[in-house]
Amino acid sequence: MTHPTDGGRSTRPPSAVGRRRRRGRRFPVAATVAALGSAALCATATVYAVEAVRGCDAPLVLDVAVAPRLAPAVAAVAGRFGRAGHEAGGRCVRAAVRAADPADVATLLSGRALPGPGTRRPDVWIPDSSLWPGRIPAGRRPAVGGPVAATPLVLVTVGASAPVTSWRPVLAADGRTRVRLPDPERDAAGMGVLVVARTLLGGSRDAGASFAALARTLRQGTLGDVRAGLTAAPGRPAVVVAPEQTVREHNRRSPAPAATAALPREGTVVLDHPFTVPRETEASPDRARAARLLERALRERSARAAFRREGFRDPGTASDALPVRALPVPADARIREIAQSWSRLALGSRMLSLIDVSGSMGAAVPGGGTRLQAVAEVSREGLALQPDDTELGQWLFATRLDGSRDWRETVPIGPLGERAGSATRRQLILSSLAALRHERGGGTGLYDTILAAYRHLIRTYRTDMVNTLLVFTDGGNDDPGGPSLDRTLRLLRAARDPVRPVQVVAIGVGPGVDTAALRRVTGVTGGGVYAARHAADIRQIFRTVTARRVCAPGC
Numbered sequence: 001m002t003h004p005t006d007g008g009r010s011t012r013p014p015s016a017v018g019r020r021r022r023r024g025r026r027f028p029v030a031a032t033v034a035a036l037g038s039a040a041l042c043a044t045a046t047v048y049a050v051e052a053v054r055g056c057d058a059p060l061v062l063d064v065a066v067a068p069r070l071a072p073a074v075a076a077v078a079g080r081f082g083r084a085g086h087e088a089g090g091r092c093v094r095a096a097v098r099a100a101d102p103a104d105v106a107t108l109l110s111g112r113a114l115p116g117p118g119t120r121r122p123d124v125w126i127p128d129s130s131l132w133p134g135r136i137p138a139g140r141r142p143a144v145g146g147p148v149a150a151t152p153l154v155l156v157t158v159g160a161s162a163p164v165t166s167w168r169p170v171l172a173a174d175g176r177t178r179v180r181l182p183d184p185e186r187d188a189a190g191m192g193v194l195v196v197a198r199t200l201l202g203g204s205r206d207a208g209a210s211f212a213a214l215a216r217t218l219r220q221g222t223l224g225d226v227r228a229g230l231t232a233a234p235g236r237p238a239v240v241v242a243p244e245q246t247v248r249e250h251n252r253r254s255p256a257p258a259a260t261a262a263l264p265r266e267g268t269v270v271l272d273h274p275f276t277v278p279r280e281t282e283a284s285p286d287r288a289r290a291a292r293l294l295e296r297a298l299r300e301r302s303a304r305a306a307f308r309r310e311g312f313r314d315p316g317t318a319s320d321a322l323p324v325r326a327l328p329v330p331a332d333a334r335i336r337e338i339a340q341s342w343s344r345l346a347l348g349s350r351m352l353s354l355i356d357v358s359g360s361m362g363a364a365v366p367g368g369g370t371r372l373q374a375v376a377e378v379s380r381e382g383l384a385l386q387p388d389d390t391e392l393g394q395w396l397f398a399t400r401l402d403g404s405r406d407w408r409e410t411v412p413i414g415p416l417g418e419r420a421g422s423a424t425r426r427q428l429i430l431s432s433l434a435a436l437r438h439e440r441g442g443g444t445g446l447y448d449t450i451l452a453a454y455r456h457l458i459r460t461y462r463t464d465m466v467n468t469l470l471v472f473t474d475g476g477n478d479d480p481g482g483p484s485l486d487r488t489l490r491l492l493r494a495a496r497d498p499v500r501p502v503q504v505v506a507i508g509v510g511p512g513v514d515t516a517a518l519r520r521v522t523g524v525t526g527g528g529v530y531a532a533r534h535a536a537d538i539r540q541i542f543r544t545v546t547a548r549r550v551c552a553p554g555c
Contacts, residue, residue, distance in 0.1 A: 005495050013464055046099040048075035056092040062290050065100035065122035071151055073310045074126060074298065081297040088293065089286035095124075095294050102127035103186045109278060112137045124291050125276040128243075129188035129269075131195070133276055134335035141332070142280060146273050147272035147315035148298050148306040151245040152324045154261035154268070155194050155403050156230060160237035163520050165262045170239055171197050173210070173217040174183050174393060178238040179228040183222040190222065192269035193241050200266060213385075215345035224338040225303065230259045243271055248311035267325035272315055315418045317361045348393040350465040353379065354414055355436065356446070356473040358398040363474070363510065376433040378507070378532055378541075383429060388417025391465065393428055397449040398442035399479050406445025406479060407452060413460070447488040448478035450521060454495060456501060461500040469527075471506040476514025485517055492524045503527040507541060 048071070050061070059082075066074045078095035086093040107126055115121060126148055127133065133144045142303040155170065156347050157163045158180075164170070169177040170193070173222045177548050183192035197214055201207040221238075223229050229240040230250050244261055251258040275295045281287045298301060313324070330338070361372040369377075380527025387394065402408040416426040423431070450471060483491065492504075506518045518529045530541045 011340045012217075020305070027169040028194050038324075046071060048072070048078070048097045048099075049077075050096050056094075058091060058484065059094040060091040060286060060290055062093065062095045062123040062240055062287065062294060063120070064095050064097045064124045064294070065105050065128070065155075066088050066097055066126045067128035068099040068298055069128060069151075069243070069249075070126060070307070070312065071097060071099035071408070073149075073303075073306045075314070076306050077298055077300075077303045078294070079296060080302070084297070086293045088290040088291070091286070093290040093293060098122075100125075101186070102129070104187060105111065106132045106135055109140055121278060122281060123278070123287055124294060125278060126273055127188070127276065128273055128492070129192065129271045130274050130329055131188050131191050131335055133274065134329070135339050137215055138332070140279070142276045142278040142536055145275040145277065145295060146299075147274050148305075149312035150270050150271045150275045150315040150324075151243045151312050152245060152263060152268045152326070153189055153241055154244045155264055156247055156496055158230065158238050158240055158259065163260055163262050164239045165264050165265055167196055167200060167264045170241065170478045171200060171214055175217070178221065179218060179241070180223055180238050181227045181241040182436070183224065184339070185255075185346070186224070188227065189243050189246075191335075191342075192216065192271065192337065194325060194342055195269050195330060195335075196264075198334075198338055214346055216385075216387070219346050231256055236488055237279060245311040247465040249504075252311075255532045263324060267327040269329070270324060270326045272329075273312075317474050346464070346481045348389055348391065348462075348465040349386065349468065350462050351468045351470050352393045352395065352457055354397055354407070354449055354453055354471045354473075355379070355443060356398070356467065356471075356475075357396045357401070357436065357438050357443040357476070358442045358478075359438055359440050359513070360444070361474055361509075361543050362440070365510060366432055366435070369538065370438070371474045372533070374437050374509055376436050378509070379433050380430065381424065381491075382541075386416060388415065388424075388426070390416050390417055391462070392425065392429065392503040394432055395449070395453060396436075398439040399445045399481075401439065401442070402443075404505045406482065406497060407449045407454075419504050425550070443478045443480075444473065444475055445479040445482050446471075446473060447485065447521075448479065448482040449496070451483070451488060451491055452503060454492060454525070455503060457502045458495060458497055458500050461497075461502070463500075467500070467502045469502060469504045469525075471504065471518075473506065473508060473513065473518075476517050489520060489524055494519065496525065498535040501526065506530070 046068070063079065075097040078097045082094040082231045101124070104119055105122065105127065108115065108119050108121060110528060113119065126144065130144060132145065133142055135485065136142070142250040155164050161469065170179050179195050182190035184194055193408060197211055201210050226240065226242045226246060227250055229238065230242065245257050275298065277288070277291050281291055308314065355375055357372060360369050365371055365374050391413055395407045395409050397407040399406050410432045411425060411428050414425055418425050450469070453469050457469055461467055493538065502525060504522045504525040506522055506529045508518065508529060508531050515529050523526055533542055
């Protein structure tokens with residue numbers, strides 16, 4: 001079968017094709033596309049012209065997909081390569097370079113997408129980082145060669161006088177430092193930030209919760225194009241994580257003051273641009289040989305000089321005045337774990353909060369105040385940690401709180417930043433928390449309230465969010481008219497939908513919480529039970545609850 005980029009077979013003997021070379025001429029892009037056959041090209045891709053050589057009518061043309069930042073320099077090297085008289089299988093070898101988003105190529109090679117009008121498998125792939133091949137399953141993973149060009153991730157302080165030279169404020173997730181970064185789902189620079197976080201946070205007991213809190217903060221600062229973050233916005237200082245080459249290119253082209261980049265003192269991830277050969281290419285001896293010839297050309301001195309002119313460093317050498325301390329790239333399994341964790345944590349949150357207002361919630365807690373006041377303080381702390389696109393609603397429960405029902409909806413579920421009349425939903429919830437009062441003599445209709453709220457969340461499920469039922473209570477169920485524990489468990493199992501997973505998470509306040517029963521209830525849904533004896537416990541609890549999103553619903 002003729003390869004899509006072969007351009008047809010020659011009637012001339014193959015051995016004569018590569019030798020009969022004369023002065024070349026440059027085809028326009030339209031002619032290049034025709035020469036590549038009928039394979040459709042991505043509408044947004046840049047396809048670089050291929051040198052045509054007289055006497056070479058049926059070349060073996062390698063389809064080379066390159067990360068956009070490096071593609072122009074690789075195209076220049078490929079032009080010289082095509083005129084150099086290389087042969088494979090008796091045919092002259094040429095390279096057709098196109099700029100291709102590494103995320104799209106990785107998805108294609110992983111088998112998660114099929115070749116179509118906008119994508120095709122390349123013969124050679126040069127992504128911007130080894131992190132991309134590391135995300136491809138072992139059975140499909142291409143052969144990853146050495147790096148072609150390098151650029152480290154740097155910290156750019158925008159709109160502030162004091163430069164940031166450490167990862168510490170970036171990873172703090174405390175809201176004091178505004179962090180902008182490329183989307184880790186689409187850009188290796190963004191994924192590199194997550195690798196740094198996992199490396200520097202280490203394997204401490206709190207590392208998972210810290211990573212979850214960081215992911216929630218970083219999600220609000222992701223950029224479709226990191227170059228958009230390099231220009232200061234008035235009154236909005238930020239730290240932008242970007243490849244050094246992007247900053248250099250920005251400074252060369254922008255009329256604005258130059259952005260100052262700093263190498264973090266703890267070390268950084270280096271985007272290494274590995275020469276990568278897919279399995280299909282390796283299976284073809286002629287194409288595999290042609291790929292090796294191109295790789296050799298990309299490592300020549302003239303090629304390295306071309307890459308340096310575009311702002312890249314030589315891989316593996318201190319080619320610039322500032323040497324780079326490169327953090328190690330994790331093993332492939334670890335890369336996939338980090339990527340999957342981000343994908344889960346980057347989803348929006350949708351929570352329905354149930355607050356116990358039974359009579360016992362008026363009991364005092366250590367340090368002053370009542371249990372209900374502690375819950376209100378705990379809820380305010382948790383609310384402050386949620387971005388405006390978090391969907392949140394609030395119900396109160398006791399016994400017969402609303403006619404024959406044990407619960408009452410106080411704030412319908414929806415985005416915190418959404419306006420409902422003259423106030424946002426966040427403000428409505430804060431007002432409701434300030435007005436909380438316990439029901440004197442009221443019991444705790446815990447089980448039927450959980451069942452009603454659980455069914456409500458399944459009916460109104462959002463597939464693009466992590467759906468959670470959050471229960472604040474100080475005891476166990478004491479509603480004689482409600483379901484028993486065993487019946488509650490049976491009904492929860494019957495209502496559970498694997499396609500619409502909803503976790504039930506309970507936060508107990510005070511010493512009388514029936515944790516054994518709550519563990520059985522929450523366990524049906526993959527949730528958990530946490531004790532908040534003091535309001536100060538809330539930050540750690542919310543960090544832990546957020547971290548559970550990585551394993552939901554199978555925690």
